[in-house]
Amino acid sequence: MLRKLHGLPSLAVMLFVITLACTGAVLSLMPTFHRAVAVIPAVGEVSVATLAQHVVTHFPQAERIERDLSGEVIVHYQQDEKSHADLVNPLTGESIAPHRPSAVMVWVKDLHRSFLLGDMGRIMAGVTAGFMMLICLSGTFLLVRRIGGWKALVRPFKGKGGKRIHSELARFAVLGLLLSSLTGAYMSALRFGVFTDHTYVEAEFPNAVSGGLPAPVNSLIALKNIDLSELREPHLSCS
Known part of the structure; x- marks a missing residue:
């Protein structure tokens, strides 16, 4: 059952996950380039x-x-x-x-946030992030079961070939992928009102002002x- 929970969502959302990962990587680099100048x-x-x-x-x-x-x-x-x-x-x-x-970066941002499909695409991106969390969690438990416990995660893996490469990459990438998928799903939920962001409180506009000259800023x-x-x-x- 655990293997199905890991494999079937991976097949279902593979293209969407690859799209989110590639566009997200591009977007994450842009502030660094801008800051340099x-x-x-x-x-x-x-x-x-x-x-x-x-x-x-x-x-x-x-x-x-x-x-x-x-x-x-x-x-x-x-x-x-x-x-x-x-x-x-x-x-x-x-x-x-x-x-x-940049028109290109605007296009990449829209592709990352909504697959160029507006609100429907935003829902798809949020669902994809949710599936990515499921893939990460199920994959982690599968890996722990295969190597014989949580402590074995910090030891070199045995074996060779594609399974070992997959396990080694997963061990180092799972925390980043899980954090990325969790924050992506959370932002999508905020977007559609599932949760309320209580960290931002907008200041109340005054009911009346003096009408005099404004103070220098x-x-x-x-x-x-x-x-x-x-x-x-x-x-x-x-x-």
């Missing part, structure tokens, strides 16, 4: 308040500041009644270049106390 201030050099002040100085119509996983800072603003986005130098707030996501204590390197929220509204 990004301007990254030293810790303590730039606060969120200072960054916002620099940005609004050069982009009076700034609507949103975004800091992505690579550390690049992107400002979204209006000009000539059109929306624009620029990469900016966080030290000065000046534009480095227009921000234009670089005088706001809450923003002055946050270093740019500690900014975890992906967006900072400038409106």
Whole structure:
């Protein structure tokens, strides 16, 4: 029974798993490439308040500041009644270049998240992640049963040929695959409202404001106390 639980799901979702793995690997490398060319201030050099002040100085119509996983800072603003986005130098707030996501990477991201099939594809990706968890768990128990116990996992395997290669690769890859499939299934469940993310609480919009002149953004204590390197929220509204 355990062997069927391992083999049948593998055959059923093999193509989807390969697609998710390959596209996920490509996407995981992109922040590293971007960070290699990004301007990254030293810790303590730039606060969120200072960054916002620099940005609004050069982009009076700034609507949103975004800091992505690579550390690049992107400002979204209006000009000539059109929306624009620029990469900016966080030290000065000046534009480095227009921000234009690669069409190829957008396609890879859509392929990874939804197999280019919209919400139906997102459901398929979530189900595939669930099957991957089942494959990892059943494969681990099969391996432990074959080698004679959990302690044998840390010892060299006996035998030769394809079975040994499969076992050796599985021993080193199973934790990563299990973590990846678990987080993928969880994000899919969040997407469709199965779970609620309680780690994010949106601030309440005030019912009334003074109507006076707004304070300079670089005088706001809450923003002055946050270093740019500690900014975890992906967006900072400038409106």
